[in-house]
Amino acid sequence: MIRKPTEVWGRESAIITTARTTAVAGAAAARAGTYYVRGLICWGFALLWGFAALAGGLFAGSLPTLLGVGAMATFMAWSGARMFARARG
Structure with missing residues (x-):
């Protein structure tokens, strides 16, 4: 007589489950890392343009520079x- 196997059919082994979980976590970490880098680049430009807006607007007396470059700096900070x-989820 042919007996039924003792293992449950369709169940993955622990190695495959662990590998799949690790791959999903790694992909999420890589995705979050790119958002962090993009955020740092945006904030770097916001600081640079904010300084340029203050220097051009307040010290040189150019109101269009203060408003235009200040708006760009605000947008980059946002x-x-x-x-x-987005990186936090």
């Missing part, structure tokens, strides 16, 4: 904060 929020 983008950087958004990237960090």
Whole structure:
């Protein structure tokens, strides 16, 4: 007589389950890492352009530079904060 196997059919081994879980976690970490890098780049430009807006607007007396470059700096700071929020999930 043919007997039924003792193992449950369709169940993966522990090695395959661990490898799959590790791959998913690694992909999520890589995705979050790119958002962190993008956020740092955005904040770097926000600091640079914020300084340029203050230097050109307040010290040189150019109101269009203060408003234009200040708006760019504000947008980049907002983008950087958004990237960090996306990285956290």
